[in-house]
Amino acid sequence: MDELDRRIINYLQGDFPIDNSPYQIIAQKLDISEDELLKRLDHLLENRTLTRFGPMYDIQKLGGSFSLCAIRVPANRFEEVTQIINSFPEVAHNYERDHDFNMWYVLATESLAQIDITNQSIEDKTGLKVYNMPKIQEFFVGLHFQA
Amino acid sequence: MTLDKKKNMDDLDRKIIAATQSGLPLVKEPYQAIAQQLNIEPELLMQHMRAMLKTGQIRRIGAVPNHYKLGYTANAMSVWNVPDDKIYELGQQLGALSFVSHCYERPRFLPEWPYNLFAMLHGKSKDEVAEKVQEVVTLLGEHCAGYELLYSKQILKKTGLRLKEPSPK
Numbered sequence: 176m177d178e179l180d181r182r183i184i185n186y187l188q189g190d191f192p193i194d195n196s197p198y199q200i201i202a203q204k205l206d207i208s209e210d211e212l213l214k215r216l217d218h219l220l221e222n223r224t225l226t227r228f229g230p231m232y233d234i235q236k237l238g239g240s241f242s243l244c245a246i247r248v249p250a251n252r253f254e255e256v257t258q259i260i261n262s263f264p265e266v267a268h269n270y271e272r273d274h275d276f277n278m279w280y281v282l283a284t285e286s287l288a289q290i291d292i293t294n295q296s297i298e299d300k301t302g303l304k305v306y307n308m309p310k311i312q313e314f315f316v317g318l319h320f321q322a
Numbered sequence: 323m324t325l326d327k328k329k330n331m332d333d334l335d336r337k338i339i340a341a342t343q344s345g346l347p348l349v350k351e352p353y354q355a356i357a358q359q360l361n362i363e364p365e366l367l368m369q370h371m372r373a374m375l376k377t378g379q380i381r382r383i384g385a386v387p388n389h390y391k392l393g394y395t396a397n398a399m400s401v402w403n404v405p406d407d408k409i410y411e412l413g414q415q416l417g418a419l420s421f422v423s424h425c426y427e428r429p430r431f432l433p434e435w436p437y438n439l440f441a442m443l444h445g446k447s448k449d450e451v452a453e454k455v456q457e458v459v460t461l462l463g464e465h466c467a468g469y470e471l472l473y474s475k476q477i478l479k480k481t482g483l484r485l486k487e488p489s490p491k
Contacts, residue, residue, distance in 0.1 A: 183385075184385060184387055184392075187384045187385035188384055188385060188387070189382075189384060190382055190383065190384065191346075191382075191383040191384045193353065193368050193371050193372050193375070193383070194353075194368075195351055195353070195354070195364070196350060196351060197352065197353070198348075198350060198352070199350070209350060213348050213349075213350070216348055216385075217348050219385075220345075220348075222391075223388050223391060224387065224388055224391045224392070225385045225386060225387055225388065226386045226387070226388045227344075227345055227385070227386040228345050228346060228348075228384070228385045228386070229342050229343075229344070229345035229346040229383065230342050230343075230346070230371065230374075230380045230382075230383045231380065231381040231382055231383070231384070231386070232339055232343065232374075232379060232380055232381070233378055233379055233380070233381050236377065236378050236379045237339070237379055243428065243440075245435075257478050260478075260479075261478060261479045266479060267479075267480075268477075268479060268480050269477075269478040269479035269480075270474045270475075270476070270477055270478060271474070271475040271476040271477075271478055272399065272472040272473065272474055272475060273472060273473045273474075273475050274470065274472045276435070276472070278478070279399075279472075280478075280479070306431050306435060307429075308428040308429055309428070309429075310426040310427065310428055311426070311427040311428060311429060312409070312410070312413060312426065312427040313425075313426055314413035314414055314416065314417035314425040314426065314427070315416075315417025315418065315422060315423075315424065315425040316381065316423070316424050316425075317381075317382075317423065
């Protein structure tokens, strides 16, 4: 990754135009050719420096529901409980964290009601209390990593 | 997950999402390429995408860096206990910091979980994250009644969120 790659990454964390020739617009701003920009982007995606390039959709605004949930899992049941939680297709992510609240998963469902139904089912199967922590307000979501 | 029955999305929006959720094509006229694939006029595609940007259904169009590849290997979920009547102001300030990627208000569960403000912090080392935590402590000042850092130990599951193609009627 060289200086130009860094400039491209930093620049493209802003807003990409919706226009007939959007790459041309960005290339001009970066003072490089359109071909060079396309080649660089292809390479950055290829080597996984970028995980994605394109529109970021807000699933919640499209009608789906999300929630972050936490459980305190006793150490001797960690593997068993992981298997139970991960078996639910509604569980999109699940992380072990260094805390008494040691399991944190994200539910993604088609409706708000399904969040509660899924958590009830998880409580029934694990016998553990689920702490459902859906967002109340969003202050910021984004990535402004300096490359 | 499938969202094919949601009212606030029309069929074309759904097709556009399905065609672009893995990314924009790296060709000189990417919107034309997608429009061709969907068999619609490029102008119609661009109109719909501009409308989705305006409503926030599209958050933004751009690049998502792999933060591990950029050297951000220390990633902590920081949780803060701040007064409810100050949370809007403090949340805005916290979310504006360059090392915060997500910032939300979430419910407390008293007494065992007193934290209502969540922020994901990213740094190139745990020491760097610790410095950033001090910045947040300074920022919140007397309004902070306590905080904790929860570093991730292990990813137990991570699946992409994928919309299904609309089913033919």
